[in-house]
Amino acid sequence: MLTLFASVLLIKGVFSLIVFMPTEINVTLKSNSSIVLNCTYTLGVNETVNALTIKKKTSSGSYIELAKFTDRNTVYALGGEYLKGRSNIYGFDTGSSSAVLVINDVRCEDDGQYQCFVDYISKDTALMNLQNTTVYINAIAEVPTFLFASNNITVEHDVVNLTCSANVGNPQGLLEIWRQNKTSEIYELLGHTSVVYRDIENCTSIANLTVTYNFTQQDNGAMFRCSSRNKYTNSQIPAVHIGPVNVLYAPFNTRIEPSRTNYYVGENADLKCNSDGNPSPKYTWMFNFTEIENSSKYSISGDTSKLYFTLHITDNGNYQCVSSNEIGGHVFNSSSNVTLEVKEKNVDPSSSDIKSTCSRTSCLFIQSCTLRNGSSICSLNIWSVIAFVFIALTIISGAACVSLILSRKPRTKNNQTNGIGDVHISYTREKFEDFGGYADPKDVKRPENGPIKLDNPYADPVDFQTQYAVVQKNWETPVKSSKDANSSDTSNLLNNTDSPNTGNPSSSETANTKNSTNDEKTPGSTETSETIPKPPNVDQTSTSYINLLLE
Template identity: 40%
Template sequence: MIVVFFCVVFKGIIALSANSPTEIKVSLGSGSTIVLNCSFEKETGERVSRITWTKKQETEDTFITIISYYQSYVVYHDLDMKNRSNSISFTDSSPSAILNISEVQCKDDGQYQCIVGYMNSNGIEIGTKTETSVYIPVAAEIPVDFSLQPHIHLQENNTVNFTCLANAGHPEGKVIIWRQTGIADAREKLGESPLVDEKTENCITNAQLTISYNISKYDDGAFFGCTAQNKFTPEDSVPSRIIGPLNIFYGPSNLSIEISPQIHSFYVGDRIRLTCSSEGNPRPTFQWTFNFTKIAEGEKYYLSDQDTTLEFNTDNITDSGYYGCFASNSFNGNLYNSNDTIKLIVQDSSTVRTSCVNIKCSSIEKCTTKDNIAICSVDLWKIVAFLFISCSLVLGTTTAILWRYLKLRNPRTILDEIIRDGENRNYETLSNGTTARNVEERNYESLSNVMTDTYSSIDERALRDGEGAHYESLGSGETHTYSSIQPTVLIHMET
C-alpha cells in the first residue's frame, strides 16, 4: 500500500512537529538492532490520528508502507518485518511510535520516512513527516584482480586495457583506476566505476571496471593501481592493488648538443668540448660525425661518458664545419634514431682580428681597419668631450657656491632713492673712501625710512632759512648725526 499525505498549512497556525534520527549506522548480524523512533510535539487542540513508517524502494523513487500506528495498537504491512521486529505505539502520555528491527539484514538499509497524521484545532486533517537514513557499513576489500593487457614489451603509443574487480563494500561501493608517476606524487584518476547498491545477503558489492589507455614515454617508471572504496572507507586506508613501475620502450628524443666554451667562433689552438644528450629506453648509443663523416677516437679526438662527450684541439682552420651527434636504440625488432648538428668556425690567430665585429674596444677607443686588421685606438675627440663636460660641471658648481658666499658676506654699497610725501632728495653717490670737494666727507649708514646721515662738514651755503628746518653751524672737524631729515627739507650738496 502506498500512502501519500498532503500537507495544508494555514497562516497564523502553529503546526505539530515530528522528529526522528537523521542517520543510523548498524552492522549486520543477529545481535544488531535498528531502532526507529518517531516522536511528535502537538499544540493545544491538536489530535494525532495515525503514525506510519515507510521505506524507499530500491529501484523506484517511491515509498512503501511498513507499519501503521494507531493509539494503543499497530498494523504491519510487511510480513517479514513483523516476524523480526517489535513495535510500541503512541498514546496521549507517550507521544512516539517505535519500531525495533532485529536480525539486521542488508536489505534493511536505506531511507525511511515517518509520517504523522493529525487533526489541527480547526478540525482539518494535516500530515507532517521526517526522514531517517539507515546505513549498514561493510568494509571494502583489496581488489581480487587488477590486470594489464598486453603486459609485456610495452612501447610508446601502445593501447592497453586495465581491468579491475573488487568487493567494494557497502554502501555506494565503487572501484577507481589511477596512475602515479612516483611514490610521493599525487594519484591521477583514470576511471571510476558506477556506484553499486545491489542488496546481497551479506552486503557484498562486486564492482568492476575496464578502461583503455594510450601508453606514452612518460609512463616509463609509472605506477598504475586499482582502489576499492565506499561511502565510509577511510581516506588513509583505501585498499588497493598496484602494477608497476612499468617499463616502456621509446626511441631517442629531445636530443641536444652543448658546446664549451659557449661560442661558435674559435681560434687555431683552442680546445673544444661537445656534449650530446638524449632521452630513450633502452638508453641510446651515440656516434659523432664531422661534416657527416664518422669520428673515431684517436690522437685528435677524445670520447668519454659512453661517447656522449667529444673533446679535441683545433689544429687548423680546416677544423671548421658541421659536428653532428647521432643517437640510436632498438627494441621489439625495430631501430630508432635521432640526430642534430652544430656549426663551428675556426679562424687563424694571425688574421682573426679582420673585422671590428669580432673585437670590442673601450669607451675611449674606436675601432679602425687597416691592412685588413681591426685595431682599437684612442679617440681624442672622446677624451676632449669628456674633459669639457667634466670642467663645465666643476666650473658651474664652483660659481654657484662662490656667488652664494659673496651674497651673504658683502654689505650694500649703493644708495637707494627713497621719496616720501613732500620729500625731494638728491644724494651724491660716494663709494667707500671717496672724499667730495670742499673737504666734505659723507658716510651713509642706512637709507631706509629711518635714515642716519653723518656729515663731516656742511658748507654755509647749505644752510638756508625759511624752510622749516634749523641747522647749527658746524665748525672745522665737527660732526653731527641726524637720525632723520624732515620732509620739508631739501638738501643740495655741491661738489
C-alpha cells in the first residue's frame, strides 16, 4: 500500500528551506514505463544548498544512496550502479532548484520507498531537510486455479475442500472464495487470504486459499467462485466459477395429491405422488400393501408419478406411494399413505343428470325420486307425508267449525214502543231461547191442573207457583198482529202482573178472559200470538233496558 511520509523543517522563520517530492508514485509494469523522482526545494534568505541526495530504503530498513547532486556535478552513488544502464540524472544549478532521477524499463525491483535528502546552510549554520516518496509497481492479478470434485458432483453431507490459488499481482493481492445460491444473485463470502509468497524480481505474488465446506440439499444448483485481485485492480476481477453443483441426496418430503379421501362409486381417482430427491426419484404404487401395476383397472403414467382408476365400492382402503433413488450403489426410499373411503353416491336432486332420469319416472306426491346405481327409485318422503296429514287435519277442523256455525239459525227481534210503559215484543224464531240460564225446565214444579204457560220470563217465579224460573220456552211464531191488539195485550199484561201484589179481583178475571180467548182458537189455525207481560214496576227506562237485552 502506498505510504506517504513528509518531514519539513520550519523553525519559526529562521530556517525556511522546503523540499517537494511526490509522496506516492504508481507505475504499471510495461516495457515503456518510467519512474520519475523529482526532488525540488525552495530557499529562504541567506540560505544555500550544499548537496542533494536521492536514496532508497532496503529490506533491512536502512537507506542506500542512488545518486548525489551538487551545484558543480551529478554522479551515481555506489548503491545506484545497477541503474546506470536504464536511468538518467539531472542536477540543479544557480538557475534551477530541482534534482531529477528517471528510471526507465521499470522492473518489479524498482518498487519501494525513496527519499530526497537536502544539506544546506542558513546563516553559517549547516542544516538538513528531507522528503519521502513511495513507488508502487502495479502488477495485474491473474486468473486463479479452482479445484473441486470431479464433474462438480458431490453427495449430501460430504465435506469437501475448496482449493484456490493464483498470482494476485502487486500491491497487496489476495484470494477470495464465494458461494451463490441458485435462487439469488448475491454472492456470499466463504473465505479470503493474503499473499503467502512473493517473488520481487518477477513481480509475482502467489496466494493459496482452502475452504472446508459441508454440502447439503440447499447447495444443489449453487455456484462457487474464486477471485484474485489487488489494490489497483480496477477492471473486471479475474475469477473462475464452478457449478452449478450437483448434490445427490435421498428422497424426502414424499406426499400424495390431492389430499381428498372421500369418493363416490363411479368417480375417477387421479392420484399424484411428489418427492424431493436427487437424482429424481421413481415411484411405486401399492394398494393395501400390494403393488399396483398397469392393467385394465389401473393406469400409471410414464414417470410412474400418477395413478388413475375408476372407483368401485371394493376400492376402499390404503394407498401408498413409495419414492426411491440410488446413490453410490445404495437405494434410498421414502413413502406417503392415503386412505380412500368409497361410498354409494347420494343423489343430489338439483343435478341435471338426476332430473333428466327422474323425469321419466312417475312417483306419488308423497314420494321423492333418487338415483341409485344409475337407476331412479321412488322412495317415501317423510316430509311430504307430514305436510299432507297437517293439511288434511286443517281442512277437517275448518269444516267442523263451519258446520257448527251454520247449525245456529239467525233470529230477528222487533221492538215497538207505543207509549210509556207499553211494550210489545214478538219473535220470529220457532224457539225462544237464551234468556239467561238459571234452571233446567225439568226442575219446575208444575201445578196439578195442567201445564204452565210462561207469559212473562221476567216475572217473579212465585207468580207461576214454581220454585225456579223456567228459562227456556218454546214459542210459536206469530203470523199476524195488529197495533190495537198489541196495545190491548200489553195493557192486560201489565194489569195481570200487578194482581199478585194488590189482590185486585179484576186481575183474575182478566186472566181468565185471556185464557178463554186462547182456548177458542182452532187447532188448525197457524195464527198464534203470545205476548210477554211487562215486569212489575216497569218504567220507561226499564223498558228501554229490556229492549236492549232482547236485541
